[in-house]
Amino acid sequence: MSTHGVERPAVRSAAVAAGPDVLDQTDVGRAPVSGRGRTGSRWTAYVFLAPYLLLFTVFVLGPAFYGIWISLHNWDFTLPGKPWVGLANYTDLFSSKSIYGSNFWRGMKATGIFTLFSVPLLLLVPLLVALLMNAKFAGRNFFRALYFAPYVLGVAVIGVLWRYLLDTNIGLVNHYLGVIGASSTIPWLNKLPWAWIALVGATVWWTLGFNAVIYLAGLQDIPKELYEAARVDGANAWQRFRHVTMPGLRPVLLFIVSVTIIGSANMFGQSYLMTQGGPGNQTRTAIYYIAETGLKNFTMGTAAAMSFILTIVLMVVSAVVFFLFREKEAK
Amino acid sequence: MSDHSGRSDNAADPRLDVVNAGLSRRGFLGAGAAAGAGLLLAGCGGGKSAGDTGTSSGKKFTGTYTGPHVALAYWNGFTGGDGPHMRKMVDDFNAKNPKIKVTMNTIQWSDFYQKLPAAVLAGKGPDVAIMHEDQLSTFAARKTIIPLDDVVTELKFQESDFIPAIWKAGIYQGKRFGIPLDVHSLAQYYNKASLQKAGLTTLPDKDPDFSSSLDKLSAAGVGQPFWMPVHWPSHLMFLSLLWQNGGEPYDTANSKATFDSDAGMKALTWMVDQVKKGRSPKNVAADSQYTAFKNGKDAVTWDGIWQINDLKSTTNGLSWDLSFIPQIGDTLASWSNSHNFVLPKAKGDDNKVLAAKAFISYISKQSLEWAKSGMIPARNSVRDSPEFKTLPQAKIAEHVDALHFMPQIPGIGDVGAQTLEVAVQKAVLGQQDPKTALSSAAGQASKLMEANKSKFGG
Numbered sequence: 001m002s003t004h005g006v007e008r009p010a011v012r013s014a015a016v017a018a019g020p021d022v023l024d025q026t027d028v029g030r031a032p033v034s035g036r037g038r039t040g041s042r043w044t045a046y047v048f049l050a051p052y053l054l055l056f057t058v059f060v061l062g063p064a065f066y067g068i069w070i071s072l073h074n075w076d077f078t079l080p081g082k083p084w085v086g087l088a089n090y091t092d093l094f095s096s097k098s099i100y101g102s103n104f105w106r107g108m109k110a111t112g113i114f115t116l117f118s119v120p121l122l123l124l125v126p127l128l129v130a131l132l133m134n135a136k137f138a139g140r141n142f143f144r145a146l147y148f149a150p151y152v153l154g155v156a157v158i159g160v161l162w163r164y165l166l167d168t169n170i171g172l173v174n175h176y177l178g179v180i181g182a183s184s185t186i187p188w189l190n191k192l193p194w195a196w197i198a199l200v201g202a203t204v205w206w207t208l209g210f211n212a213v214i215y216l217a218g219l220q221d222i223p224k225e226l227y228e229a230a231r232v233d234g235a236n237a238w239q240r241f242r243h244v245t246m247p248g249l250r251p252v253l254l255f256i257v258s259v260t261i262i263g264s265a266n267m268f269g270q271s272y273l274m275t276q277g278g279p280g281n282q283t284r285t286a287i288y289y290i291a292e293t294g295l296k297n298f299t300m301g302t303a304a305a306m307s308f309i310l311t312i313v314l315m316v317v318s319a320v321v322f323f324l325f326r327e328k329e330a331k
Numbered sequence: 332m333s334d335h336s337g338r339s340d341n342a343a344d345p346r347l348d349v350v351n352a353g354l355s356r357r358g359f360l361g362a363g364a365a366a367g368a369g370l371l372l373a374g375c376g377g378g379k380s381a382g383d384t385g386t387s388s389g390k391k392f393t394g395t396y397t398g399p400h401v402a403l404a405y406w407n408g409f410t411g412g413d414g415p416h417m418r419k420m421v422d423d424f425n426a427k428n429p430k431i432k433v434t435m436n437t438i439q440w441s442d443f444y445q446k447l448p449a450a451v452l453a454g455k456g457p458d459v460a461i462m463h464e465d466q467l468s469t470f471a472a473r474k475t476i477i478p479l480d481d482v483v484t485e486l487k488f489q490e491s492d493f494i495p496a497i498w499k500a501g502i503y504q505g506k507r508f509g510i511p512l513d514v515h516s517l518a519q520y521y522n523k524a525s526l527q528k529a530g531l532t533t534l535p536d537k538d539p540d541f542s543s544s545l546d547k548l549s550a551a552g553v554g555q556p557f558w559m560p561v562h563w564p565s566h567l568m569f570l571s572l573l574w575q576n577g578g579e580p581y582d583t584a585n586s587k588a589t590f591d592s593d594a595g596m597k598a599l600t601w602m603v604d605q606v607k608k609g610r611s612p613k614n615v616a617a618d619s620q621y622t623a624f625k626n627g628k629d630a631v632t633w634d635g636i637w638q639i640n641d642l643k644s645t646t647n648g649l650s651w652d653l654s655f656i657p658q659i660g661d662t663l664a665s666w667s668n669s670h671n672f673v674l675p676k677a678k679g680d681d682n683k684v685l686a687a688k689a690f691i692s693y694i695s696k697q698s699l700e701w702a703k704s705g706m707i708p709a710r711n712s713v714r715d716s717p718e719f720k721t722l723p724q725a726k727i728a729e730h731v732d733a734l735h736f737m738p739q740i741p742g743i744g745d746v747g748a749q750t751l752e753v754a755v756q757k758a759v760l761g762q763q764d765p766k767t768a769l770s771s772a773a774g775q776a777s778k779l780m781e782a783n784k785s786k787f788g789g
Contacts, residue, residue: 187614
């Protein structure tokens with residue numbers, strides 16, 4: 001692709017400079033087609049992009065800029081007055097006196113804790129599952145479907161399901177823990193660190209199928225010859241994994257890492273349904289608090305400002321991830 | 332926005348109710364949450380003035396509707412066992428008033444309160460609706476609903492027809508915004524079989540006898556008798572006990588939170604003591620206290636009177652009864668709320684307003700049917716009727732003077748959800764002592780109230 005892009009204009013301009021005769025000569029056989037294709041391609045590309053760009057502008061770009069506008073006002077859409085406050089919504093969030101600020105940063109901390117514990121598990125566990133699923137054994141497709149199954153459920157379903165399973169007093173998990181002689185009074189959803197264990201555990205169970213499928217696709221893309229060559233060279237299983245599988249997975253790893261981080265940082269439904277942000281507000285994530293502030297209390301200016309701060313943080317984190325992976329490739 | 336009827340932000344999601352109990356307990360008062368969406372980028376509406384809202388219409392209501400055929404959109408949140416009763420009343424009204432066609436639209440309370448302002452602002456709101464008493468001022472300040480003083484005059488409704496406390500509760504800034512249909516409070520539900528094991532037939536209605544009876548129940552081997560909820564309705568229990576000790580949650584005049592008073596301390600300490608003294612297990616999960624009661628594990632529980640029908644229909648062979656909550660403090664008091672008729676900002680069709688008045692007048696007077704859904708009619712004539720006296724909640728209705736309502740402060744529901752409910756939760760979980768929890772929450776609540784005051788204009 002890139003070589004064409006670089007070379008063609010050069011050829012063409014040389015041809016044009018040399019006059020029509022040369023042009024004919026140079027382009028023998030493909031000149032009319034490629035010439036039309038070239039001028040056409042500039043517009044065709046935009047025509048093909050247009051529907052997406054239109055939707056992107058209407059549903060992402062436009063609202064995003066509208067959101068910036070909202071964040072500069074004291075915005076409650078139900079009230080007639082929406083006074084301009086400049087950057088006050090942002091500066092408030094960094095002031096220790098503001099109640100929105102302290103709650104928001106507590107939410108950011110909760111989001112951070114959740115991301116910190118869920119991302120490593122969501123990178124590792126699905127990899128192990130994918131490695132298992134990539135092996136040849138009877139009923140492989142059944143197990144592949146089994147591990148992927150929870151992912152098709154909505155957050156409402158898994159939230160309600162785990163809320164009942166993990167109920168302190170009448171839940172199945174505590175019941176069976178009691179049956180096997182362990183503590184049967186673990187406050188899974190009511191106390192820390194149990195609430196985080198429950199939320200991270202449920203999330204890993206729920207979403208590991210997605211990452212596992214991506215890993216599996218990556219594994220199947222690694223040429224068998226590489227493994228054979230490694231075997232011939234006397235590499236053991238671990239060495240084959242370390243020197244063939246891991247490098248082969250690097251392209252999908254970048255995707256999985258960034259998607260998983262962003263997904264975890266956007267966690268809302270699980271704590272909303274399972275712990276209701278509790279105990280106290282300790283599992284109320286940033287998104288949870290933004291939704292409460294903007295969509296229930298209608299303090300939309302402040303909520304929009306929070307959203308942008310979260311967005312900026314996520315952009316920085318994503319940039320760091322990309323940077324780290326580029327470093328590795330350079331080595 | 333969330334906390335009409337004291338329903339907590341932190342309480343169970345309304346969607347859970349369907350699973351939780353056939354006659355959705357939160358579906359009834361429900362609400363709170365359902366924010367649902369994630370990042371808030373696109374606002375709704377925007378920039379336009381809500382405009383002024385004066386009186387309901389130019390035409391006067393004279394007792395019957397005589398105008399042309401008219402269709403009324405009627406919105407409410409009766410998604411639980413209360414819905415069928417309301418639907419029956421609406422059908423009866425439609426049958427008796429051929430010129431008016433009322434279409435009832437029932438939406439989860441949480442969604443209802445979220446949708447209503449946007450719908451009204453867009454001119455697509457209902458013609459008449461039901462709203463909880465503790466939400467009136469918030470929506471009045473948002474100009475979603477209009478004053479009803481002229482409606483009350485035309486319908487010849489007056490304070491002496493109703494429970495005085497709820498009649499007065501519908502007034503915000505000197506204007507009436509709600510016409511009460513019912514009141515509903517907490518009740519104490521008890522398992523008669525468990526009581527029998529401890530040699531009791533009923534529970535004492537006062538402390539310290541009440542507490543010692545709980546200990547008798549423990550001693551009789553019925554397990555921990557009084558599970559203290561961490562989530563819903565723990566804040567309603569706290570508010571009830573706060574009022575019992577002579578406190579008030581908020582100082583309306585000065586926009587300050589006062590639930591960290593001595594009365595609040597006493598209230599919360601008593602609640603925490605139930606756990607400390609072993610009458611309740613620690614860390615009761617959301618709704619467990621109620622599920623445990625239904626399964627006979629928990630002998631006594633406080634919950635809304637609207638649970639009556641749920642207990643009737645979903646407990647097989649459980650022998651239970653209910654009473655007013657006991658007097659723990661200096662006076663008898665219980666948190667309560669009320670369903671109120673409201674008129675959303677008019678669309679300018681006087682006939683619709685007249686028809687809505689006819690509808691309110693009819694339903695208000697027929698509220699006996701409504702009482703069958705577990706409510707206490709706000710109208711004295713209905714409450715005094717012999718038919719009502721046969722209903723279980725008539726026992727609660729004997730103490731209407733002890734019912735306390737949330738003050739009309741715009742945005743107060745959300746303030747309570749962010750502060751008071753969190754403080755109660757932290758104390759009951761044993762994470763903070765009542766004093767620390769309450770005073771830090773009250774400080775935050777005062778700040779939020781100050782912010783709301785400037786937002787809503789006092």
